[in-house]
Amino acid sequence: MVEIKNVAIVGASGALGEPILKALVESGKFSVTVVKRPSSKASFPASVKVVTADTSSVESVTAAFQGQDAVVSAVGVEGMQGQHVLIDAAIAAGVKRFLPSEFGCDISNPKVAALPVFAHKIATQKHLQKALAAKPGMTYTYVSNGSFLDWGLSNGFLLDTKEGKPTIYDDGKTVFSATTLASVGQAVVGILSHYEETKNRVVYVRDIDISQKRLLEIAQKVAPEKKWEPVNVSTVDIEKSSNEGLARGEFTFPVIAGFLCRAIFGEGYGNKFEKDDNALLGITGKTEADVEAIFKTLLASGK
Numbered sequence: 001m002v003e004i005k006n007v008a009i010v011g012a013s014g015a016l017g018e019p020i021l022k023a024l025v026e027s028g029k030f031s032v033t034v035v036k037r038p039s040s041k042a043s044f045p046a047s048v049k050v051v052t053a054d055t056s057s058v059e060s061v062t063a064a065f066q067g068q069d070a071v072v073s074a075v076g077v078e079g080m081q082g083q084h085v086l087i088d089a090a091i092a093a094g095v096k097r098f099l100p101s102e103f104g105c106d107i108s109n110p111k112v113a114a115l116p117v118f119a120h121k122i123a124t125q126k127h128l129q130k131a132l133a134a135k136p137g138m139t140y141t142y143v144s145n146g147s148f149l150d151w152g153l154s155n156g157f158l159l160d161t162k163e164g165k166p167t168i169y170d171d172g173k174t175v176f177s178a179t180t181l182a183s184v185g186q187a188v189v190g191i192l193s194h195y196e197e198t199k200n201r202v203v204y205v206r207d208i209d210i211s212q213k214r215l216l217e218i219a220q221k222v223a224p225e226k227k228w229e230p231v232n233v234s235t236v237d238i239e240k241s242s243n244e245g246l247a248r249g250e251f252t253f254p255v256i257a258g259f260l261c262r263a264i265f266g267e268g269y270g271n272k273f274e275k276d277d278n279a280l281l282g283i284t285g286k287t288e289a290d291v292e293a294i295f296k297t298l299l300a301s302g303k
């Protein structure tokens with residue numbers, strides 16, 4: 001039986017990397033090493049070993065990955081294209097499990113995969129499969145957690161509460177799966193604790209299935225005194241506008257967000273998972289009362 005003991009994480013200072021690092025450390029199950037790039041200004045808890053590597057060099061990253069059983073990549077948009085370096089280095093260093101930076105929509109859904117915003121994630125999967133076909137040994141897990149629940153609410157992405165004029169995509173009734181950052185961290189701990197069961201496949205995790213319509217109702221319940229004036233937008237139109245932006249060579253936040261909105265709120269994108277691995281990974285889920293608590297905190301802080 002393979003046991004994962006030594007875990008390296010790349011992108012540990014990011015919005016997702018931080019909670020994954022916290023979950024790995026707090027589980028007490030692993031010896032955790034952060035691999036950061038030379039330009040990183042991030043600092044980490046003293047209990048964590050930190051190694052600096054040139055993430056554009058397979059040799060440099062291979063040296064950083066020596067002795068690691070698993071590598072978790074939580075790099076963001078900027079590091080997405082360079083993940084082939086992490087994969088080649090992990091294979092060269094004899095790593096047993098690699099988790100690429102997926103952590104979102106289910107890109108095994110063809111409609112999701114066709115959206116340009118996921119091109120680097122698709123390319124990373126292709127590189128991984130090709131590299132493993134040439135040199136088998138390392139295993140992988142792709143994590144599909146839907147939308148980040150707390151992050152998506154605090155950024156106004158799932159429902160903008162700040163101005164009281166949230167954009168509601170299509171009819172707002174599309175139900176999508178969403179997961180808090182802490183639960184994604186917990187899922188990573190669960191994956192690395194269940195080597196066989198999570199080997200070479202997509203694992204699905206979610207805290208809740210919910211729609212924008214329901215989110216708005218909960219927000220209205222939390223802040224009835226606020227004037228709520230939802231604005232309806234079609235995900236077909238927003239995808240069209242993102243495609244036009246892309247054709248002009250723009251890969252800006254609005255362009256990226258337009259494609260993401262299509263994937264999360266559009267019909268037929270597998271936004272609500274048909275199954276999940278919650279029980280295996282120790283994810284207990286969230287209730288609408290938990291969502292209400294998130295809104296209370298956000299609205300109290302003026303977000």
Ligand SMILES: NC(=O)c1ccc[n+]([C@@H]2O[C@H](COP(=O)([O-])OP(=O)(O)OC[C@H]3O[C@@H](n4cnc5c(N)ncnc54)[C@H](OP(=O)(O)O)[C@@H]3O)[C@@H](O)[C@H]2O)c1
Pocket residue numbers: 010011012013014015016017036037039040041042055074075076077078079080082101102103104105145146147148151152
């Ligand atoms: N499901 C959702 O709703 C949702 C929402 C947001 C993100 N995500 C996904 O979550 C994952 C992480 O995204 P994030 O938003 O947490 O990212 P982020 O906040 O932008 O963090 C990026 C991290 O990657 C590191 N990094 C950037 N470029 C790098 C490179 N070339 N080499 C090595 N490290 C590099 C940064 O480190 P330093 O700056 O310290 O060097 C930082 O720690 C992505 O897969 C993203 O698509 C999903």
